[in-house]
Amino acid sequence: MIKRSYWSLPYLIFMVVFVVLPLVLIVLYAFQDGSGHFTLSNIARFFTDSDSLQTFALSIEVAIENTLICILLGYPAAWILANRKLNRSAVTVMLFIMPMWINALMRTLATAELFNMFGITLGKGTLLFGMVYDYIPFMIYPIYNILMKMDNSYAEAAEDLGATPWKVFWKITVPLSMPGVMSGVLMVFMPTVSTFAISEFLTNNKIKLFGTIIQENINSSMWNYGAALAFIMLLIIGITSLFNDNKDSQAEGGLI
Numbered sequence: 001m002i003k004r005s006y007w008s009l010p011y012l013i014f015m016v017v018f019v020v021l022p023l024v025l026i027v028l029y030a031f032q033d034g035s036g037h038f039t040l041s042n043i044a045r046f047f048t049d050s051d052s053l054q055t056f057a058l059s060i061e062v063a064i065e066n067t068l069i070c071i072l073l074g075y076p077a078a079w080i081l082a083n084r085k086l087n088r089s090a091v092t093v094m095l096f097i098m099p100m101w102i103n104a105l106m107r108t109l110a111t112a113e114l115f116n117m118f119g120i121t122l123g124k125g126t127l128l129f130g131m132v133y134d135y136i137p138f139m140i141y142p143i144y145n146i147l148m149k150m151d152n153s154y155a156e157a158a159e160d161l162g163a164t165p166w167k168v169f170w171k172i173t174v175p176l177s178m179p180g181v182m183s184g185v186l187m188v189f190m191p192t193v194s195t196f197a198i199s200e201f202l203t204n205n206k207i208k209l210f211g212t213i214i215q216e217n218i219n220s221s222m223w224n225y226g227a228a229l230a231f232i233m234l235l236i237i238g239i240t241s242l243f244n245d246n247k248d249s250q251a252e253g254g255l256i
Helices: 004-030 041-048 050-082 090-101 104-117 124-149 153-160 165-176 178-194 197-202 210-219 223-255
Strands: none
Touching: 004 223, 041 050, 041 223, 050 090, 050 124, 050 178, 050 210, 090 124, 104 124, 104 197, 124 178, 124 197, 153 165, 165 178, 178 210, 178 223, 197 210, 210 223
């Protein structure tokens, strides 16, 4: 009989070729010049290039705004979906899943066409609308999963002790659901910073995000600087992921 561990070889090969190898190439190109010699000039260029810094700052601003809007809209939606008294049908959950069956680029193109049809000027407002439309499911479902798994005995105990429904929500439900909120923030914030297609189609390339300048450098065969920007983006994602894992661990420890 073939060992069970051998069945993991195709997945291991896939991961090495399509995940590990591209990441290694990004790091190598980021610390090389055009002649292939080691250099830190690509990283230093980012901190001295005013256009890149302004684009990065704008990307952070848009990402924060998009994340906050997704939380404000997504949390109530997740709470309603997880509340068995308000939502007794699985069809409602399916309605939130259905848009994700369509390719994100196609959804963005359709959204841009709707704005053009109604004569709406493309700009930051249309960009945020498209961002929220594309990323809000990634905020709803982590929160929804946490709320569905939540032990109702906490809320029942608070109600027995005289807490109002509003206090139960703010003192019990919200704190216990924070791991889901943090996961949603991570899944919305970082893709927003690094995206380029949504900003290109929903603003006619008037607003450039961090992913856009990475794409432009790669398309212009400026591989080293483009890789350096991508490497900086990877560092931010990695640090944010570690921070999120620590928060989740502290939350789980608090419940125990």
